[in-house]
Amino acid sequence: MRGRRRVLAFVAVVCLLGTLAVAGAAATPADRVLVVEDAATGERLIETPVENGTVVALEYTHSVEKTRVLDAFTVRGDELVMTRMEFESYGWGLPAGAEVTRENGTFSFDPSYASEELVVKPGRTAGHRLHVDSQTYDLVERSDARAVRLSIERRSVLDATLDRSAPYIGAGA
Template identity: 60%
Template sequence: MGHLSRSVAGAALLAAVVLVVGVAATAPAGDVLVVEDTETGEQYLSEPVDSGSTVALEYTHSVEKSRVYDEYRVDGETLVNTRMEFESYGWGLPARVNVTNVNGTLVYDPAEPITELERLSVSPGRIAGHTLIVDGREHDLVAVSNGNDVTLHIERRSILEMTL
């Protein structure tokens, strides 16, 4: 093989690699739930999700000192609030809605979604012990964020971004 043939073959190989990397960099691979610092934008956590995935926050209410479970469903790039469980009424909990008492836990399970959010802000507290649950996988949100305020949102990631 002559020098010119090797150069052409090398250039063709390089072009093929650039093409594959370019496709990987732009082709959508999937969605992730991103947890990032509200002030700095530093990303603390990203978890793969699908449309229909469950994202929940579980914590102890600061005044009532009782468990709160707030559940969302991933719908595209939106978090839809679908369920809330709490053990007593207090600030920030739904007081004017129909709830069901299930073994002492008040359950708000609306027929229609109550809130649709593109971004959800959370102030993880050490006393509250915020836990993030993504499709059953639990994350200590206080430890992950060092107690800093965070924003949760859904992002579409490319194959390259998912790989890196």
């Protein structure tokens, strides 16, 4: 009888510690991630870790001028702050009235714009690419040229762990 009580006490302690560990992992903020999702369906297309100072840039070809445009954002907290725009020629939708500088044939300016989310419509002609630090994603291919929403999300340690283990769950089935 004594041995059985010890086993039950041991099992209860293990269950309590396990519950506390899972609750702690669920409540502990881990990293932030840049999420790119289909704007209509919410399907996640890209999810990649970011931190303060991470550069997130959209690069594309202007549909009329056929020249390169780069919109650069920096992660600050839960916002994407537009820190630079570069373009090679003035065209529709580009900042004609902004104070720009010209360097090596490229116009650039430093706008002051911040948002918790951006909606982008990748185009086949424009060939939108997303750069996150040194990683590049083809937004047209990933989204099949449908509108996408970019945002920063905070994930708990538990979420990050489950996401990392997801490819292994059911791998033997």
